[in-house]
Amino acid sequence: MRLILALALTHIRGRGRQTLVAIIGVALGVGFSIAMAALMQGGEDDFVARLVDTMPHVDITDEYRNARRQPAQDAFTAAQIAGLRPKDDRRGILNPTEAVAMLRAWVPGRLALSLKTQGVVRYSGRDVGIAIIGIEPQAEMKVSSLAKDFRQGSFTSLIAGGNNIVVGDRLAQRLGAELGTTVTVVSSTGQSRAFKIVGLFHTGTTARDEGEGYVLLKNAQILSERPNAINEIRLKLDDPNAAPQVARRAEAQLGYKAMAWQEANESLLQALVIRNVIMYTVVGAILLVAGFGIFNIISTITHEKARDIAILKSLGFTETDMRRLFLLEGVALGAGGSLVGWAVGFSLCFALSLVRFELSGAAVTQEITHLPLAWSIWHYLIAAGFALVSAGVAGYLPARQAARLNPVDIIRGAT
């Protein structure tokens, strides 16, 4: 085998410039694949991180997934009931204290209760419909990403008690209100109360900046005339990936619908899968092209070295030896290209990591940002694996032909 390797390397070395071109071809393919994978993966990680950051990991609401089993179904096996709708319990999550205690016992993370209700904010003759969310500020700060999106004031401004509200900056803008303004909040039940704006947040998501108002849980309960009620428990887990299991267990325990962030964003996550499929297709195509370079050089070598093949066969080398020889030449080029490609990929990633740009526009929370790049040994291994396989195939086709070559034809031709 070492002899075959020595022969292979000699052949490759004999074709300096073409070898260089083939290796550069593979290297560029591998390098760009690595950089692309780093960017795509980085973008995905960044996106998921933002998603995971802004959303509750598990959202338990006062809905049921399925219509309740009817007593008749238990009593009679023949009972057929159609057209049932899952109940939307207007009373909210029953026994919230007990439910929370049950969850606290095992959930690895933090949780916050809230009561969400619809209402209208009224100021200087303008009405804007919003979601009024009643919260416990201390618990909320540990669960919500909003805590760091405050422009003015904070959730803590609510703690003091009293009729205070925290709204998005766009809502304030639409109303013509500002910090300290007292606005009127009218709930869907018709209750009306005056609230003073003690905090303004900006998330960058218009739906939230324009459509949410946070008040103390107690105030929301009064507005919606549902004393002691809550209709949402939001969990922030230590490990966001555990959300589906936690959601399943919580739903089994409480009976209420518990939705993991993965479920809530299924279509978005599916889009990411499609993105990955596209990426791997492109990477595969790049390496396929690199494979053609290898095919080209090995074909040339087998034609040019037909005499060597005849000599080696006459000396007692087998067809298998010949196949291995040229296969090895292809793989050697693929391996060389992969190694150089790793360096190219690493340099590209490094260069990309230096790129910084300013995000202009309203969302100036992070003023200077850089490209999200993910570093993973797998990007390097997969790209090299792809390159080696394509090099192997590219080497194998001419190798098979070379092995079949009849030495007599060549020896006669030369004589």
Add this chain to the structure above:
Amino acid sequence: MSALIETKGLTRVLPAAVPVTLVEGITLAIGAGEFVAITGPSGSGKSSLLYLLGLLDKPTGGSLAIEGRDIEGLSERERAGIRLATLGFVFQFHFLLPEFTVRENVEIPMRRLGHLGAAAMRERSTELLSALGLADHLDKRPDQLSGGQRQRVAVARSLANDPPLILADEPTGSLDSKNSDQVFAILDALVRERGKTVIAVTHDTEMAAKASRRIHLVDGRLAES
């Protein structure tokens, strides 16, 4: 006496619209220690016969046995094994690998066979090449040598695995008379001193005359010489 190489009605026909008969009905037995010269006019099938005897080509008829072993039905791998260990080839053109040194060329069959360690191979290649007067050229490449020197390297390579049978196709055909004589003397010495069997195709009547046996081919058939 059991023959080293034995043929019965050996025939090779090239399949084509009009089939071409290269050799036909060759029946021979060649024993150990013979120096056989194959002669005949150009195109009479001397090379074709040698390729058949050397397992580079497959007969279309008749039988061939080497060291008493029938060749028919052997796998490609087994035939390659016989070429590697039992046969040594010398062609009209040296057919050395141009990228390797003289020593490496001689060691390639040894490395493929794998019976010797690196040190032993080195010793053997040095010995073979020195015996052929190439001691000063061990690390040169074939293109740095003269035609006669290259052909001597080819002889050394054919002896690499110490095969009992050497096949030579006009080994002196591309050499001047001085070099021809030298190569012939080497082959002759192999037979006399080392008990090898040499089958050599030659145009050289002088060389043929010195052989222990002559085989004459005309139109692919054995003829009286």
